[in-house]
Amino acid sequence: MPPTTTRNTPVIKDVARLAGVSVPTVSRYLNGTARVSDDKREKIAQAIKLLGYQPSFVARALANKVMDSVTMLTSLSTFWATTQINSGVESAARDKGFLFGVTSLDGISDSELESTVGRVMSANPAGVIVSESDEIAIQAMRLIPKDVPMVLVGGSRGDAPYQVMPSERAGGRCVTEHLLGLGHQNVVHVHRAEGPNNNTRTLGWRDAMAAAGLPANRSYQISEHLEDSRELGRRLAHDPSVTALFAGNDETAIALIRGLRDEGKRVPQDVSVAGYNDQLFSMIWEPALTTYSQNFVELGRAAFDMLYAQIEAKxxxxxxxxxxxxxxxxxxxxxESTAAPRD
Amino acid sequence: MPPTTTRNTPVIKDVARLAGVSVPTVSRYLNGTARVSDDKREKIAQAIKLLGYQPSFVARALANKVMDSVTMLTSLSTFWATTQINSGVESAARDKGFLFGVTSLDGISDSELESTVGRVMSANPAGVIVSESDEIAIQAMRLIPKDVPMVLVGGSRGDAPYQVMPSERAGGRCVTEHLLGLGHQNVVHVHRAEGPNNNTRTLGWRDAMAAAGLPANRSYQISEHLEDSRELGRRLAHDPSVTALFAGNDETAIALIRGLRDEGKRVPQDVSVAGYNDQLFSMIWEPALTTYSQNFVELGRAAFDMLYAQIEAKxxxxxxxxxxxxxxxxxxxxxESTAAPRD
Incomplete structure (x- = not known):
């Protein structure tokens, strides 16, 4: 006599039977790969709850050859702009049923790069988005096999066949021209390290100065430690030729303002200060910050859309x-943080 | 006569020959799975460059059964604390050679949750970290198969067998006690929606009030739109009983300060305001913000370490x-933003 098997664990067939639908319908519901009518969805959900059914994801994974995932290779991964771009890619990817992965390139050496990209590619992503913030990202891009769909976010125009770019250079020019238009004779630029591309905020500042026939001769590169920018603000407060500052990001701008104020300068009455990014706090800062708003979430979504078109075609x-x-x-x-110079 | 094969594409054997090392050594170098001496690394790197060798990642992926990846399931994915936690998990994961993926649960419905978790599990991650910020995250956790290593970040103590928690409740109590200790008779609490757990900043505020024998009877839940907090600050400026505010995060705190000032109140002379998180701008804000600093990157690293121990054991x-x-x-x-009340 064969042994009696007591099956305690409910299987997909039990769910289908209780819900009064077919097994493939339950499967479609679980995979989320195709539409299931609201009526059936509800019945299946109730059956799953009643039975305490737990789908065998791992078993399905082994049967499933195509892993729909996209991976983002990014540096400066905790910077505000980066997190916004990632969030845009993630939400667009999810809308199309793709998993989303991020691999940070921060702090990895040249010799680690190849194995890092190798590990990413060994997961066989449907496509890769590289966010160019520094030289290592450009190197990473070159290691991605040519047959894998890829989109570059940022970089210089022409760095990759598929590219989505923020208007960084035009933005930097726009902020600088705003300050010059108010009547300032010079605009001092304060920035963090920028990518090795020809679309930077700093180049936009140079463009605007050149167009106005002025030398772009005063810029300062500072760290991401805001105390450094505050200290620079204190120093610049004692230089009467400084009437307008263009900071490469909002955090640097508010730290410069704090430093100017430490030394008794008023913003914008004595010195105008503009930022870049339009972070949440910029409208709340006192004075509210003149800045350049770049929709980074939209940038991320556009990058995924461009990638998806390649994946579909392939x-x-x-x-x-x-x-x-x-x-x-x-x-x-x-x-409020920018105004005409006093005289 | 057999046809002559012209092989243009260099293979791993060519790299090994040129570098004067074995094929398995080149393979170890490419996979990053084991140490290769600096001397050999350099020779291999040179050979790869000279030959223009491109490793066949996809082919290797097919031969490779174990995909070392960990996935983070998270809600509130663009919030500052979340991006910091993710960054900590990512860096710890990378140190151990794991790929890192994030799947956001923001805005997904109950009926989409099962298929979302299903897709994550179908990629067969070595482990999953769930970041509890709302009810959907707790539901997601329950869908993860029991045999998959898992760590919960946040939640109520006991929500999961493996858990890493910030000291949110103790932190909220600490900030409130600081304000009461300065002599304030009441502390008004302003917060965003919080998770459904028993470790929140708001509960810490209640604890401190109860311990001081005071009713915890004034709190306001506000949106993430800072203009709403600024408007609330304006309203509270006209209530002389309000001398101390504990804001659930730094952004809300600076928006409240701005609103109080719009109506002529000084901080901290008229009203003390404390924040939470110690974001970058908090030390730069004028007045510099009293706040509670939680190392979220460390929290993320600790979560990965706890996950890794499970993966190794398994x-x-x-x-x-x-x-x-x-x-x-x-x-x-x-x-600077907190002080004793005026009388």
């Missing part, structure tokens, strides 16, 4: 889409 | 580690 056996470069525009937000 | 066929709950302490940072 899977359908069609030609890859035409190489393309999409620029996401930002806008100048004039608030 | 792979070695050993018993799982003892269930554990680790609490990561923070500290009160007293700056």
């Amino acid at each position: 899977r359908a056996g069609q030609m890859a889409p035409e190489p393309q470069c999409r620029i996401i525009e930002g806008e100048l937000i004039v608030r | 792979r070695a066929g050993q018993m799982a580690p003892e269930p554990q709950c680790r609490i990561i302490e923070g500290e009160l940072i007293v700056r």
